[in-house]
Amino acid sequence: MLSIIIFLLNLLIETSVSLTVVVPPDPIVAHVGSTVILPCWISPPENAEALEIRWYRQDQFNNPVLLYNHGKIQDIQECFRNRSSLTLRSDQSGGLKDGDVSLRLEKLTFQDEGLFHCYVSGEHSYNSKVVDLKITSPSDSSDSSGLWKALFFTFLICSLLGLFGLILYRYRHKRTEKKPTKEIHEEETLERLLKAVVEDMNIEELREHAVEITIDRERLHPDLRVTKDCKILRDSKEYEPTGEGFPYELCAYGAKIFTSGCHYWEVELAAPPNPPKNFWMIGVMKHGNLPTRDRSDLTPSAGFWFLCSDGPRGFCTNTDPLIRFSLTPRPERLGVLLDYDHGQLSFYNVTERKHLLTISSRFSGSLVPLFNPGAGDKSCLKILDLPKPVEPDEPSPSLSNMVVVELDVKASDNL
Template identity: 70%
Template sequence: MLSIIIVLLNLLIETSVSLTVVVPPDPIVAHVGSTVILPCWISPPENAEALEIRWYRQDQFSNPVLLYNQGKIQDVQEESYRNRSSLALRSDQSGGLKDGDVSLRLEKLRVQDGGLFHCYVSGEHSYGSEEMTLKITALGSAPVLSPKSLDGGRVNISCRSSGWYPEPSVSWTSDEGRVLRPGGTSHTRGADEMISVHSWTTVSLSDAQLVSCSVSLRPGELKEGSLDIQGIVSSGPSDSSGLWKALFLTFLICSLLGLFGLILYRYKHKQTDREEETLERLLKAVVEDMNIEELRQHAVEITIDRERSHPDLKVSKDCKIMRDNPEYKPTGEGFPYQLCAYGAQGFTSGRHYWEVQLKLENTPPKNFWMIGVVKEENLPTRDSSALTASAGFWFLCSDGPYGFCTNTDPLIRFSLTPRPERLGVLLDYDHGQLSFYNVTERKHLLTISCRFSGSLVPLFNPGVGDKSPLKILDLPKPAEPDEPSQPLLSNMAAVELDVKASDNL
């Protein structure tokens, strides 16, 4: 009987043992878009490789930010943190899991990431849990000051700034450092939770000559704009010299506008001729037959780098198929240039060929996609004007009813008939050529010529709203070819599109 009691007591002691989990006492502060590490560790140090490590938000235990169990990270995860969370070292001196370091790394921070995070660690007979706070901030734009002249030698100054989080404070000062009283301040929260601020004040020359508006989150985190009001304040109707100055200024502005209009007209006329010439060359390019067998001699296997794909893309387990997430809501009109994925393979020389399927069986071809190459260190942006060859982007884009385009200068839209169902891409790095082919029709579409440098990786964008995904195809392994000394397109009557790139690419 005594032995049974001892066994039960031992069991009770074992099941009640708890791990001591430690987190920083103060909140962690990080900016929108940045990467942060939430430190959490076991004290005294204990090997955590065989333990369960669960990071989760408030009341979301079964839908964790990250779950590590059975020696690996599990696929059970809150969707908004997929491809953004991982285990990391809390310091350079940390020994990682072997020393009980179970810290969480979060990338591409959003406003919605702010709040409580729970660090939960459990073993066979013990567990421990602590919570910590992550505060998200965003430093907005520099204030823009706009004056409006009033009667009596006074001027109303408006101060506007956007992209802040949380709500910032606004202060007005004179050139002597004296605090000016604002007429009012308003804050507006956008759909992305970012805050815009608008403040205004009324001053005269007796109050200040230089007026400054500062928008800040806390000491050291501020943006400031200044305005000299000396030339703005009206001196009254009795000042005849002011009238003549105004008339002279009006005449000068009209003359400058006329000159600018003449220059703009000539430039536009020249640009129109250039666009028509480029478009004619593009249309002539879509006529050449292709030797598919010769191209596939340079076939390479391409897979998607999950770590660098956009969080709103769904990528298959084999990293070959991608499409937009049905829940993804575009933030503006036009093609979603930022919804990109990179290839995991980089190229610094030679010829490399791959094919992309743009149509599923019994479905029409994709209307929206962007395929090409990009310098490895570059990131896509929503601004299409930034996707230039000088910035390290070369691609062919299908923009639905708006047709097709490449990043030529100027950008030209054109049509391709029929719409490609399978697209072939040939990168000839050494000869500076990126070529596109309609594999189904066995036609060469066009070639972009440019001077390449650095490591190039394949660039993919499946667009939004199509039934068909974008699929990278597995091609037959090529036989060892004899490398010709001339570009692969030299024997074809291909029309090349010269894209100017800066020498320091």
């Protein structure tokens, strides 16, 4: 068994988009202190009682204004407590049973103005649209003094709550410096599972699932170089990046194809005395896919799952929008565990014996390992030959095995 995994986030990555959400094309205008309905509905009508309904502000996916799931409201943002709810967009609406997921906001303030995302997802489909809310001053100026006081009071309460949350976050982060939490949400792909943990890993148990991985020479990017044993990979000295940012198109693929089961491999990212690689991308993809230079095309819904190290820009997974985070120390040897049947792709810092993160999806079709050595690093990307699990009666590894490893290291000089 693997080490006990602490779930911090559950992101379920959908692979199809067939559900259609509709909102009014024009902004919704309302006065300060009034009540407004932000219309949003499913077309054609579909019963939404068993769906997830998430209303959230710009860049606050994980802090929703209102979250409905499993048949009831699960969460409401602090600033909208006691003044937000799901409602009918009109007297003719059939409510949730008819696909009406409209949001009701009461006691409006100027801080409520802006974009509200209406996000609806089911087991195999999802969609989202944006409603623009405009707030105006009330026509009755005699009430303006009281409204401004209410506005200031609301703003003050929200600010204090935000400050308290920031202080609490920094306090917890200081106490758990070695346990960084990476929050990743996906807007294009709604399957939102990221388990970010730092539990000690059991390397022996992982290596029970070890498979031999080699690079497929037939599908190698022309600006990459690989050794004869198809284990060591790097960018060509003649390669000149054609644009800014990470060279996502600079990919190689594993020769082994996976359609089921549990498979593990390790990749060396440092060749002393050179420092660990700053740029690399490692994961899996659907067999036959072709990566492009545009990162927005490399999503789970398009058949790509990976962890990317983008030098000083930090680390990221292929979520949309892109979310960056830090990993300390920088991995020198990365372990990859593909659990096809359970839909999980896990990454490990083998040197530190730490589980970094797990991305979960619903895999289908054939998958192959994905490698990208980036550009400009002195160190190569090397796929390691892992030892088979040693039985109690088996002798220790022979000297010949040690010689093979040494020869593999020297092979990097030929790249």
